Amino acid sequence: MTLAFPNLSRSFDEVRNAVRFFGYDGMFEIRFFVEAGALAKAATMSRGSTASEAECLSAFDALRASIHDVAREAYSHDHLSSYTLTVSDFRSVV
Template identity: 70%
Template sequence: MTLAFPNPSRSFDEVRSAVRFTGHDGMFQIRFLVEAAALTKPNAASCGADVLEATCLSAFDTLRTSIYDVARKAYSRRRRDSYTLTAADFR
């Protein structure tokens, strides 16, 4: 099977400062985190938590196709049940 993203839901994890989303490979759920640093400008981390959350979720929505492509690439290299995508993954 191939990794698909049938559920467009995403959420902000304040503790990890990242956006969570899931993919599916057949019946298996694969969890992903995209670090805030991969979605925002360097000075955005100094904003309040509410601003950072809104900024990250908006950036995720704008970059969703690219994020899914990076997630598929990471998954194809080594199949695991969870991944953390960093700014380095998007270069």
């Protein structure tokens, strides 16, 4: 099976300073986190300061297709149950 993202929900995790979302490989739920720093390239983000929850969620929404592509790429290498996507994962995409 391939990784799909039928659930459009996402939330901000203050402890991780990241946006959490889920992908599905058949019946298996895969948890993903995108660090706030990885979202910093979005136009809605404040430069040089700590991004707010609203800014991170807005940036995630604007970059959703690219984020899903990066998540699929990460998942294609290792089938883990959880991933944290960092700025280095987005260098060639965003």
